[in-house]
Amino acid sequence: MEKGLDGSPLSLLLPRPLLVACPSRCVKVRALRVRETEGVVRYGAELLSRHARKVDADEMWEVHEQVAVAAMEAGCKQLALRLVQNVHKRFPEGARASRLTGMYFEMMGTPGEAEELYKKELEKDPANAIILKRMVGLRRGQGDLAGAAELLKQYLAVHTTDWVAWEEAADLYLHLQMYQQAAFCLEELLLHQPTDVGRHLLLADALYTMGGAHNWRAARTQYSGVIEMTKGQNLRALYGVCACAAQLSGVRRSERGGGADVEELPRLAAAALQQQYAVHCPDKLPLVRSMLKAQGLL
């Protein structure tokens, strides 16, 4: 068996890597904050065991950490242990290494040991952001989403520009079905990055899910904003506008809001949807048309 791809269950699932591991891929995945667990474990393990010379010294420990976290997500216990031990040997005193060791304990089902480690670090430095955030992760890992959200709220009261934390808060609130709070977090994120299409869509989805004329109107505004930003190419936004129109058609005219152009919008969106399907995916066009018909847009 390949070194690094040992007897953990995932090794059954992973064929031997065919390509030479690509250091830049790990960097790209990190920069985009994409969750590509399988890829990171596979290429990262190969990279570290066989091509360590190709990795820059300053990158080496970042990669170790990244692959260790992915290995823990994937449940590759032996790989994770080896990496965590290497990091701990290199940084016996660091908070970041402590966090990694704690995460290993969490994965192995001994969250009490993890919590002790984190508390020790917080005694040394009560404002350590990495550890404070890891406490949130610990709660979440134990299934205590409400506790995690509360801790994160306290953290964000102090660290108001930690955008990763705001994103995590939105995520937690959405899982908790606390849509108002999620919307608040997403709005903060959008103030900071107004052209983030994904977040506009997530906010729109949350507003739509909350329901009621006011929220459907707000969702419609978000979806139509995305249509403008993407020049009508974004399918989710087109679908979203149609869905809002269908919901609002059941509502009194006076509460529907907007003028003649807003009335026109769902018809335009429906036409754009049909156009896209006719060109790119004609076999699904009848299904889209039947959906639009049910929404009263055909």
Add this chain to the structure above:
Amino acid sequence: MTKNCSVEPAALYKILLHSLKHTAGVNGVLLGTVSVGTATGAGPATAVRVVDAVPVGHGFVTLTPVLEMALSQIEGYVHEQAGSTCPLGLRIVGYYQCNERLGDSELGGGRRVADRIEAAFPDSVAVVLDSTVMDTALQAAVAQQQQDQAGKQQVEEEPVLALFVKDGMRGWVRASASDGKTRLHCPTQGVAAQLAQYAAEGRHRALVDFEQHLDDINANWLNTGLLEGPA
């Protein structure tokens, strides 16, 4: 009223491959048939046969837009099939969900979704992946493979799905082996090994859910031919 639910391999493997593909929670819609008969001495019995699974979303099972769009089009697909030259007689029969956290096999936020599906499609069921059971089965399969016992008698595994049925005022209730009123029949032989095989062939990467289709119109959420033939 007894309820028997059987899950065909094709549906099961699509659910499992969907859960493998995304580290976040996933959900989808079940297709199949429902028939009402009489169980001996126990009054009417409903038999729900789950034949196929349509993967819908990954990320937030608690948001409704994607699921609504998907449901509408899946309904359209079912009608289309009914009118075709060899109709399979399929209808929407339920909802499936796989949670993000190992050890969480509850419906949780998915209850609302399951409610909506059951309201529109009576007698619908809900199934949730029991990831602890799946994990154990995968470990056992690895151990078996390492001891070079592949092909020898396969270990009887626990079902990897937990069944929930709507029970009037009580809402969604988890079916248990002891209550006698609800039964789940689900493949249990060699599931882990078969799943590992499919995953080695990259079929979990090839699987498409409706949400992915929204980002890439060419991605086929019907997953035609996903489990057939060589990868």
